[in-house]
Amino acid sequence: MDYIELTCKVIPPEPWVDILISQLADIGFDSFEETEDGFKAYIPLSDYRGEYIDQALKLPVVEGVPEIFWSTAEIGSQNWNQVWESNFEPVVIGKKCYVRAPFHQPREDVEMEVIIEPKMSFGTGHHETTTLVAEWLLETPLKGLSLVDIGCGTGILAILAGKLGAKPVTAIDNYVFAWENTKENIERNGLPFIKVLHGDASVLGEETFDVVVANITRNVLLEDMEKYHSVLNKNGMMFISGFIEKDKKIISLKAGSLGLKPAGEKKEKDWVSLKFIKA
Numbered sequence: 001m002d003y004i005e006l007t008c009k010v011i012p013p014e015p016w017v018d019i020l021i022s023q024l025a026d027i028g029f030d031s032f033e034e035t036e037d038g039f040k041a042y043i044p045l046s047d048y049r050g051e052y053i054d055q056a057l058k059l060p061v062v063e064g065v066p067e068i069f070w071s072t073a074e075i076g077s078q079n080w081n082q083v084w085e086s087n088f089e090p091v092v093i094g095k096k097c098y099v100r101a102p103f104h105q106p107r108e109d110v111e112m113e114v115i116i117e118p119k120m121s122f123g124t125g126h127h128e129t130t131t132l133v134a135e136w137l138l139e140t141p142l143k144g145l146s147l148v149d150i151g152c153g154t155g156i157l158a159i160l161a162g163k164l165g166a167k168p169v170t171a172i173d174n175y176v177f178a179w180e181n182t183k184e185n186i187e188r189n190g191l192p193f194i195k196v197l198h199g200d201a202s203v204l205g206e207e208t209f210d211v212v213v214a215n216i217t218r219n220v221l222l223e224d225m226e227k228y229h230s231v232l233n234k235n236g237m238m239f240i241s242g243f244i245e246k247d248k249k250i251i252s253l254k255a256g257s258l259g260l261k262p263a264g265e266k267k268e269k270d271w272v273s274l275k276f277i278k279a
Contacts, residue, residue: 132273155182
């Protein structure tokens with residue numbers, strides 16, 4: 001599969017880069033890499049609609065609004081791994097979990113490691129949305145709890161949960177490359193009990209879970225939260241991420257309308273992750 005790479009220069013970058021990334025995610029961009037003066041964003045060529053870019057990169061007219069310069073280029077599937085490998089540095093999350101690619105050397109000074117070959121999937125632990133949920137998982141006693149990771153990308157959060165003792169674990173993604181990549185990464189990390197499903201929230205059936213993880217985008221969260229709620233056990237925990245500060249209110253209102261009780265939040269830059277409990 002071929003991809004479109006959008007290179008965006010933002011002057012000044014903060015706090016606008018996070019807002020622009022969120023708006024691009026709403027139109028289908030699924031992978032992002034922050035640069036010194038902006039960011040790069042990626043979308044499958046088949047999903048790319050150039051006419052939506054100008055609107056997605058539009059910001060409100062306020063004092064301090066930045067200058068934005070952007071361009072696009074097509075990347076063939078054969079070059080995708082080269083793009084990631086050239087930019088993928090290992091990362092330590094919560095001083096406990098070392099996330100690395102197979103071509104990085106292991107470390108002995110951390111409690112656990114997750115080995116991720118990203119290929120054409122999003123989620124290496126570098127982006128704030130993934131990091132925030134990983135931090136929730138690292139501080140939550142998961143042993144023996146059932147968990148589902150919706151929009152799993154590379155499978156990093158499902159794999160981390162499995163290593164922390166969650167069982168059974170289900171990972172779901174509607175992007176076929178993410179589905180395939182998650183299966184490979186699960187095998188790479190020696191967690192054969194993790195089940196991987198191809199699809200969106202509609203593939204959730206009668207099975208229920210103690211923990212629901214959803215790191216997607218604001219619009220998908222709002223559309224599918226009722227389904228997440230329906231498969232969450234009583235007193236179960238829901239960790240959601242993928243949205244910025246200005247969207248926290250609408251996300252919280254939706255959760256509250258379902259009877260979910262707020263139980264904490266994490267924030268990094270302008271990205272927010274919320275925890276809810278099903279009363």
